Amino acid sequence: MNYYKEIKNKLIDNEIYSKVKDYSKEKNKVITYFEIGKLLNEAGGKYGDNIIDEYSKKLVIEVGKKYNRRTLFRMKQFYNVFNNEKVTTMLTQLTWSHYLLLLPLNDYDEILYYINISKTNNLTQRQL
Numbered sequence: 499m500n501y502y503k504e505i506k507n508k509l510i511d512n513e514i515y516s517k518v519k520d521y522s523k524e525k526n527k528v529i530t531y532f533e534i535g536k537l538l539n540e541a542g543g544k545y546g547d548n549i550i551d552e553y554s555k556k557l558v559i560e561v562g563k564k565y566n567r568r569t570l571f572r573m574k575q576f577y578n579v580f581n582n583e584k585v586t587t588m589l590t591q592l593t594w595s596h597y598l599l600l601l602p603l604n605d606y607d608e609i610l611y612y613i614n615i616s617k618t619n620n621l622t623q624r625q626l
Contacts, residue, residue: 524590524592524593524594525590527593527594528589528590528592528593528594528597529590531572531573531576531594532573532576532577532580532589534570534573534577535573535574535575535576535577535578536577536581538550538553538570538573538574538577539574539577539578539581541553542574550567550570550571550574551567553570554566554567554569554570557570572597572598572601575601576597576601579601579606579609589613591617592613592616592617593623595623596613596616596623596626599623599626600612600613600626612626
């Protein structure tokens with residue numbers, strides 16, 4: 499048995515584990531926001547582009563102020579960027595905060611590049 503190698507592997511595993519967060523809540527948030535984005539996109543097609551303004555006014559009062567126009571717009575934007583993709587583990591491995599940083603890039607390939615970099619290197623939102 500190579501004790502050094504075992505110790506080193508355990509320390510590396512611990513370092514990786516310490517960086518891993520409980521993504522189950524974030525996974526649910528990303529999926530939910532994707533689904534809301536889809537609904538907003540469909541509603542906008544049926545009722546017009548002002549639907550985000552209309553819904554945000556109601557949601558701020560009924561659900562909470564964090565569901566303002568900007569947040570709903572980001573959800574719709576998120577759906578529009580990834581609507582050709584199934585919401586797979588690729589999308590749910592990052593947090594909503596990661597996507598908020600990536601969405602302004604407006605280049606799908608560039609966004610995918612940063613998603614892969616973030617996943618591969620286990621980058622936090624700040625590191626990204």
